Amino acid sequence: xxxxxxxxxxxxxxxxxxxxxxxxxxxxxxxxxxxxxxxxxxxxxxxxxxxxxx
Numbered sequence: 001x002x003x004x005x006x007x008x009x010x011x012x013x014x015x016x017x018x019x020x021x022x023x024x025x026x027x028x029x030x031x032x033x034x035x036x037x038x039x040x041x042x043x044x045x046x047x048x049x050x051x052x053x054x
Contacts, residue, residue, distance in 0.1 A: 009035070016031070019035070022034050
């Protein structure tokens with residue numbers, strides 16, 4: 001895995017509650033892991049649509 005960079009994000013309380021619910025259900029080990037997975041999946045799903053648009 002590549003080196004991890006720490007960054008801050010601001011989320012609504014509702015989103016944080018949803019993340020906490022996923023962690024509580026043991027679907028993710030932490031909020032950070034959930035956010036990493038969601039970001040990676042979003043980028044992967046949308047990368048084909050954005051190639052050549054830079």
